[in-house]
Amino acid sequence: MVLENLTPGNLILYIVGVLGLVAIIGLVVREVRGSDLCMGVLPWLIRIPTLLLTINVLLLAYYFLAPDYTYIYVWEFSSRDLPFLYKISGVWAGQAGTYLLWTWFAFIVVLWVGERYRLVSGFIRKVQIVSLIIATYFVLLTIVDSPFELIYAAEPSLPRTFVPLDGSGMNQLLVNPWMVVHPPVVFIAYALAGVLFASAIVYLITRDDEWTGFVDQWARFCWLFLTLGIALGGVWAYLVLGWGGFWSWDPVETSSLIPWLTLTGFLHALSMHKSDRNKSRVAAPVLAALTFVLVVYAAMVTRSGLFNSVHAFGEAPTGTFLLVLLVASLGILSVLGLKRYLELPAHTPSHNFVNRSNIFYITVVIFVVLAFISFWGITFPVVLNLLRGVEVSITSDPKFFFNALGYPVTLVLLLVLGFCLQYQREEREKQTKILAMFALGTVIAAFFRTPDFYVLDHANPFFRAESQLYRFIGSISLVSLFPPLIYSLIGVARFSQRIKRTRKTQAKLAITGTTLIHLAVGLILIGAITSTVFTTTHQVSIPLHARGEVVEIGDGYGIKLKEIEMGRLDETQDYPGTRIATIYENPAEYDGRTVTVSGRITETISVETHMIPITYAQIDDNTGKLWITLEEVQIPEGTTITASGMLFSNFTSNATGKTFDLLIFTDTKSIEGIEETSDAGSYQQAHLEVYKDGLRIGDGSAEYVTGKGGSATYPLVDRNLVHPFAGDVYVIFQGLGGSRVPLTLRVIPTVNLLWIGVIIFSAGIIIQIVRK
Numbered sequence: 001m002v003l004e005n006l007t008p009g010n011l012i013l014y015i016v017g018v019l020g021l022v023a024i025i026g027l028v029v030r031e032v033r034g035s036d037l038c039m040g041v042l043p044w045l046i047r048i049p050t051l052l053l054t055i056n057v058l059l060l061a062y063y064f065l066a067p068d069y070t071y072i073y074v075w076e077f078s079s080r081d082l083p084f085l086y087k088i089s090g091v092w093a094g095q096a097g098t099y100l101l102w103t104w105f106a107f108i109v110v111l112w113v114g115e116r117y118r119l120v121s122g123f124i125r126k127v128q129i130v131s132l133i134i135a136t137y138f139v140l141l142t143i144v145d146s147p148f149e150l151i152y153a154a155e156p157s158l159p160r161t162f163v164p165l166d167g168s169g170m171n172q173l174l175v176n177p178w179m180v181v182h183p184p185v186v187f188i189a190y191a192l193a194g195v196l197f198a199s200a201i202v203y204l205i206t207r208d209d210e211w212t213g214f215v216d217q218w219a220r221f222c223w224l225f226l227t228l229g230i231a232l233g234g235v236w237a238y239l240v241l242g243w244g245g246f247w248s249w250d251p252v253e254t255s256s257l258i259p260w261l262t263l264t265g266f267l268h269a270l271s272m273h274k275s276d277r278n279k280s281r282v283a284a285p286v287l288a289a290l291t292f293v294l295v296v297y298a299a300m301v302t303r304s305g306l307f308n309s310v311h312a313f314g315e316a317p318t319g320t321f322l323l324v325l326l327v328a329s330l331g332i333l334s335v336l337g338l339k340r341y342l343e344l345p346a347h348t349p350s351h352n353f354v355n356r357s358n359i360f361y362i363t364v365v366i367f368v369v370l371a372f373i374s375f376w377g378i379t380f381p382v383v384l385n386l387l388r389g390v391e392v393s394i395t396s397d398p399k400f401f402f403n404a405l406g407y408p409v410t411l412v413l414l415l416v417l418g419f420c421l422q423y424q425r426e427e428r429e430k431q432t433k434i435l436a437m438f439a440l441g442t443v444i445a446a447f448f449r450t451p452d453f454y455v456l457d458h459a460n461p462f463f464r465a466e467s468q469l470y471r472f473i474g475s476i477s478l479v480s481l482f483p484p485l486i487y488s489l490i491g492v493a494r495f496s497q498r499i500k501r502t503r504k505t506q507a508k509l510a511i512t513g514t515t516l517i518h519l520a521v522g523l524i525l526i527g528a529i530t531s532t533v534f535t536t537t538h539q540v541s542i543p544l545h546a547r548g549e550v551v552e553i554g555d556g557y558g559i560k561l562k563e564i565e566m567g568r569l570d571e572t573q574d575y576p577g578t579r580i581a582t583i584y585e586n587p588a589e590y591d592g593r594t595v596t597v598s599g600r601i602t603e604t605i606s607v608e609t610h611m612i613p614i615t616y617a618q619i620d621d622n623t624g625k626l627w628i629t630l631e632e633v634q635i636p637e638g639t640t641i642t643a644s645g646m647l648f649s650n651f652t653s654n655a656t657g658k659t660f661d662l663l664i665f666t667d668t669k670s671i672e673g674i675e676e677t678s679d680a681g682s683y684q685q686a687h688l689e690v691y692k693d694g695l696r697i698g699d700g701s702a703e704y705v706t707g708k709g710g711s712a713t714y715p716l717v718d719r720n721l722v723h724p725f726a727g728d729v730y731v732i733f734q735g736l737g738g739s740r741v742p743l744t745l746r747v748i749p750t751v752n753l754l755w756i757g758v759i760i761f762s763a764g765i766i767i768q769i770v771r772k
């Protein structure tokens with residue numbers, strides 16, 4: 001980085017990096033020499049960098065709000081027409097900003113640990129060392145890909161006096177309220193995963209039992225934010241991308257699921273370890289640390305440029321640094337995990353295979369298997385591409401791989417879930433027989449022949465091209481979902497009865513949280529699978545002259561086009577001066593008088609009269625349009641100006657041969673506020689009603705928006721939360737096609753059970769956190 005690019009933001013990053021290194025050295029010296037001389041200073045070596053990073057985030061937000069387009073990151077992800085809220089979210093709209101956000105959260109977590117535990121414990125100090133190494137490493141990543149880089153450093157040929165008048169604009173898909181909350185939630189989870197890694201590594205080295213009590217709460221916080229991050233991403237895709245789905249097994253989506261699966265497995269392993277310290281002594285810390293490793297892997301998927309994803313940033317200069325972090329963290333974990341595993345005493349097998357410990361072990365294995373399926377599905381094609389130089393897919397349709405291999409494992413998981421929640425030692429034989437009965441029912445149900453209710457879509461043209469294995473699994477009837485699902489819900493119901501039998505508040509909260517989480521699993525699976533399989537789709541193109549009529553589209557469905565509304569996105573902008581609409585309401589009052597108007601130039605006509613260049617410009621202030629004259633001034637279309645001059649009505653211009661109903665004569669001195677602005681974009685909004693067998697089942701608006709950053713589709717979503725099984729009426733509108741309105745109607749049943757399940761799942765986690 002050249003010296004001229006040493007901006008205030010970059011200088012702060014360097015200072016934070018140095019202070020982080022000093023803090024690490026101070027903690028290491030304390031642990032090696034046992035000296036307390038620097039203990040009074042060490043907390044400040046964490047507080048000050050956290051404060052400086054907070055200032056840096058606020059500074060970047062200020063650059064977006066100002067705006068200051070001399071910073072290339074601000075120029076890339078903002079524009080003058082961008083609303084205030086999305087200028088704030090522009091801070092994390094790009095790769096460099098997300099590194100800053102991740103680093104900031106990482107230091108906040110380190111500060112939180114330090115302030116809560118006061119560094120009095122050797123275990124906590126060691127955790128802080130590892131956590132600070134991770135956080136400081138992300139400072140390095142942020143310096144390498146800094147949001148505080150000037151445009152002059154990126155383009156040395158630019159003169160230092162050049163300042164862009166406007167920014168490039170944010171991708172229209174990101175101009176959405178979910179952009180404000182989704183990335184911060186995800187990176188809070190990623191920062192918390194760093195603490196899990198640090199504490200697990202320290203435990204593998206020291207075997208300090210303080211780890212068990214320490215890691216539990218941090219893991220649940222991380223689990224909550226990972227869950228919310230995945231769910232918010234699904235909601236965002238469902239409401240904005242306009243394809244009627246919430247999950248597509250996209251590499252970036254899938255990579256975010258993998259650490260969630262390993263963390264869920266870890267929490268089950270930790271539960272065993274807390275009941276008996278001799279159990280899961282290696283599995284629990286390895287899964288905790290592996291969660292962070294997979295978080296780094298998810299970051300690589302998004303930033304390496306190797307994975308084909310609509311969510312990926314593309315190749316970045318930090319790719320090598322992420323690879324180094326990934327290899328180093330995985331290497332350290334592998335060495336320590338293998339060492340501790342070899343040190344385990346010989347295992348004495350239990351007389352009864354069916355016991356609570358083995359049930360939990362099986363649960364952990366299932367989550368690891370699901371994580372591996374997800375990992376392999378997105379990784380294998382990239383590995384083969386790197387080794388052989390050919391682009392391949394894991395199957396003809398990537399969804400086939402994940403659905404085919406994940407579905408049978410999910411059935412086993414549901415059976416184990418139901419058995420675990422109902423397990424009691426004195427009822428072991430009875431419960432085992434009931435489990436076997438439901439398992440047999442699942443196998444029998446798998447061979448039910450039903451129309452279009454299978455694991456894989458038989459109507460998909462790729463289905464016949466698949467191998468026999470995929471076609472066999474793909475032909476399993478989804479009726480097989482219901483025996484294990486019913487069994488698991490019975491288990492949830494029986495487990496919830498413990499709430500009445502328990503007197504202690506903390507125990508009641510623990511049982512309530514566990515009940516809600518496992519109930520939510522059933523709701524999420526019902527909502528996700530049945531909404532995907534039973535969605536009905538109809539396409540129609542309604543002519544504009546059929547406005548107000550119900551157009552039948554088949555299967556008893558009909559759509560009424562009530563109105564088409566079109567306009568500019570900046571129509572709500574207020575301009576100084578007299579409103580043009582007010583002038584047109586009573587032009588005689590203003591005729592022959594000096595009038596001031598403001599607005600955006602939408603059209604120009606340039607002529608020369610007696611060797612003097614004159615420009616006729618049309619101004620639009622969103623209430624009307626009015627022409628003005630500009631002598632010896634050339635102003636491009638799209639510019640916003642304020643002009644004052646004498647108003648004339650019905651003026652005929654000999655130079656243009658045009659008669660202007662109203663025209664303002666101005667001179668150069670009366671032109672103010674010349675400012676080149678970008679095209680804020682336009683919108684098309686279709687106001688619709690949807691009918692089924694003559695009854696209205698949905699109404700609302702579907703919108704198609706275009707702007708500097710591309711286009712976005714906002715479908716009509718009319719949901720029935722009172723009867724969640726009824727599902728959503730979902731209409732996609734992607735712009736007018738000539739004189740017709742092309743629409744796609746999807747009726748998506750039970751999808752609201754998915755969202756309700758996510759809310760209940762999150763509530764269960766929160767209850768478990770609060771009880772501590």
